[in-house]
Amino acid sequence: NAGVTQTPKFRILKIGQSMTLQCTQDMNHNYMYWYRQDPGMGLKLIYYSVGAGITDKGEVPNGYNVSRSTTEDFPLRLELAAPSQTSVYFCASSSLSGNEQFFGPGTRLTVL
Amino acid sequence: AQSVAQPEDQVNVAEGNPLTVKCTYSVSGNPYLFWYVQYPNRGLQFLLKYITGDNLVKGSYGFEAEFNKSQTSFHLKKPSALVSDSALYFCAVRLNRGQNFVFGPGTRLSVLP
Numbered sequence: 001n002a003g004v005t006q007t008p009k010f011r012i013l014k015i016g017q018s019m020t021l022q023c024t025q026d027m028n029h030n031y032m033y034w035y036r037q038d039p040g041m042g043l044k045l046i047y048y049s050v051g052a053g054i055t056d057k058g059e060v061p062n063g064y065n066v067s068r069s070t071t072e073d074f075p076l077r078l079e080l081a082a083p084s085q086t087s088v089y090f091c092a093s094s095s096l097s098g099n100e101q102f103f104g105p106g107t108r109l110t111v112l
Numbered sequence: 113a114q115s116v117a118q119p120e121d122q123v124n125v126a127e128g129n130p131l132t133v134k135c136t137y138s139v140s141g142n143p144y145l146f147w148y149v150q151y152p153n154r155g156l157q158f159l160l161k162y163i164t165g166d167n168l169v170k171g172s173y174g175f176e177a178e179f180n181k182s183q184t185s186f187h188l189k190k191p192s193a194l195v196s197d198s199a200l201y202f203c204a205v206r207l208n209r210g211q212n213f214v215f216g217p218g219t220r221l222s223v224l225p
Contacts, residue, residue, distance in 0.1 A: 033212075033213075035215075042215040042216055042217040042218050043156075043202070048212060099144065099161060099163065100161055102158070103148075104155050105154060
């Protein structure tokens with residue numbers, strides 16, 4: 001049982017490039033989330049999903065897109081990378097009871 | 113709107129002494145409250161939660177937290193701090209299973225040997 005896995009661990013992008021951050025969970029959780037964590041700040045919710053085929057915006061969705069074609073996977077897409085998207089990105093999941101979240105190890109993204 | 117405050121950016125405590133990390137919240141309704149810990153270069157790990165029932169909840173690694181409805185607080189405590197407790201601690205709140213989590217800004221705990 002690997003829990004929540006994220007790839008890559010680190011990435012450097014140039015302004016205007018695109019990339020997809022991968023997130024997979026093997027706990028059969030319905031809820032999945034993407035957060036970003038800026039230095040010295042708490043977590044801000046980017047997008048979330050309550051099940052396959054259903055996604056919704058969080059607090060800071062601009063510049064990002066998501067999809068949820070399966071229960072296990074919840075990729076986050078950056079289409080036109082900007083320096084303001086330099087951050088650490090965390091994926092999380094929780095069960096239908098919706099109590100505690102389980103977090104992945106994070107992806108550290110730098111946009112130059 | 114839900115919000116969470118952690119009034120201290122940094123808490124320093126000597127090893128063996130009791131520690132408290134403060135959290136206050138603002139929600140319109142009965143909250144679900146959580147504490148998470150983040151070690152360097154790692155994701156957040158769940159410590160404990162309050163859903164209903166006894167106001168004192170016990171969690172992982174000897175931590176506990178006390179829910180105080182009148183003061184809208186959910187302070188994290190441990191009777192005897194360890195150097196290995198040094199980390200970033202986040203308080204979080206949600207209203208019910210249909211709502212998203214709102215995280216506080218985090219408090220950095222340093223336990224000095």
